[in-house]
Amino acid sequence: MFSFKPIALGLALVAGSCGAAPLVDVLELPAQRSELALRSPLLDLAQAGQRLVAVGQRGHILYSDDEGQSWTQASVPVSSDLTAVQFPTEKQGWAVGHDGVVLHSGDGGASWQKQLDGRQLGRLMQDHYSARPDAGQWLEESKRIETEGADKPFLDLWFSDERNGFVVGAFNLIFRTRDGGQSWEPWTDRTDNPSGYHLNAISGDGEHLYIAGEQGLLLRLDDNGERFQALESPYQGSFFGISAQPGAVLAYGLRGHAYRSTDGGASWTVVKTGLSSSITASTRDGKGNLYLFGQTGQALASRDQGASFQPLDIGQPVPVYGALASRDNGLLLVGARGISQRPVVSGKQE
Template identity: 35%
Template sequence: MKSLRTVVLGMSLALAVLGGGVALMQSARAAIAPQPSDPSPLAAQGLLLDIARAGARLVAVGERGHIVYSDDGKHWLQARVPVDALLTALSFVDDRNGWAVGHDSVILRSRDGGQSWQLQNFQPEEHKPLLDVLFLSATEGYAIGSFGLFLYTQDGGEHWRNADPGLFAEAGRHLNAITRLADGRFVLVGEAGFAAQSEDGRQWSALTIPYQGSLFGVLPFGEHGAVAYGLRGNVFCSAAPGTQDWNSVATQTTRSIFGGTALSAEELLLVGADGLSLRVAGCAQSQAQLGRAGEGSLSAVVKGASGLLVVGERGVQALSTAQR
């Protein structure tokens, strides 16, 4: 099954709108047993959906179970991965311990900074891709995905259980991204403008964002705030979700936004379709600086040792000079 985020990236946005929601397609995978990802000399140049830091190292995940890592941001090696499913997101808590998630409800763990991975979960028969993962420590973490799928672990992923089946099962929405704010609260976003917050990561309450299209990501912003972004260039900022309204940010674009990173406590860089980049500074400003970050559709951005790197349908790229 594929999220709209994956379809947009893989097909350069040409066939992506599909009525403004998250489109899922039946997986054609027939094998019950997981198949290891094949080695590819072009793994760092293919479709990659997320990139993260593992200490000084960079790790990226994407199509066909490909995971690549680099210690300098220029030379990339392919990791050993026991599945060939599309991988959508990853989270590291230090220079060694990390997790990756993806289609077929795959959850992978690495204990060596992304060089090798062990399979923790694989349920292709469920047709529920996992779309984001967030770990707080080497033991506590969350994995979220389609149709309200929300998993929680307290033992490093050896066992997973539903964190709060009530709210998410009732809404039935695809959950696309989860983050922890600077004040310790949690916010997640999904399709059809769905959003929720939690004080402890266990009990969740719905948030109201003035938008009914898909939201693909959310990032901490300032001391208590958050920025949510998604379909057709929509970006919303709240100085304190749950107590203050979400303000629409004037992005001057209708290109979808898929990823982002903090440049400072109150400045974000967002990236998206057709090389899009946006700098967002301050909720009150309600205006973003439009630019171009790379070639093709971009899914994520991260700070490397020598500058910012983006990943997307054309693999790993250094951020365009004009956007540094």
């Protein structure tokens, strides 16, 4: 029961004036500026118009306006580890992470404001479910979450535009906004996930919206847009990511397993990757090529919408948590060693 997004403590040790080290809540501690931020663990990156934005541990967010040649650290109000970022428009973007954090930027990632954190989740759920006479188990769950405090991470997010989006995370944690994050609605009761498995990834193809999680969990938003229904899964191991595009969706995860569907998740076909390590990241380039990255640094490329993959030479292997195809036909990778740029070498692709 885990995700490949690294786990961190919800509290940071900060030296006091008398030499002691009191515990300081990372939800109240702004991210510290550091020259080492570029080489510290980063977990995801996204395109914000012409700008690149990367997020990672200790609340670090970096942005680049020159294709990744130089990076500037953003102003961030928390020090929680950040796991995912997305910009549905050039200026409007969101990031999520540990301690139930949801951050919003209205200036393309240069500065961020907190919209939600784990201290609010239980109360939001109680307020929502207390008005429903049939919501006994969800009301009890919300009380438990409030009692346990801000210890639940969000692991991924998906926004269709600057108003409508979902954030998903550990133990079936899922919230929806219809107003750009001004308010959040719990959807715990709207997922076919009775065991409360982690929701590790969410992705849409323009027609369907999918969630992938642990223990083979695969969900798809129903045609009415009101519930995530379970799909028959081809695999009982955990999925760490899902890549959806019109006509094809690929779920991938533990020990190199990947499965592809061309009928909206009604059926799945195994995709041979040749990997024994877990697949931790994916990206697509402007030509529609799909890339996968393994836990130990292997890279694969597909030119047929994920039906088959070939090894890709990207130089020295590095663990990859997030990837983005650059406009110069290269790859931007983030992981335990920060940001790296890699050319795409044809090699075994041909």
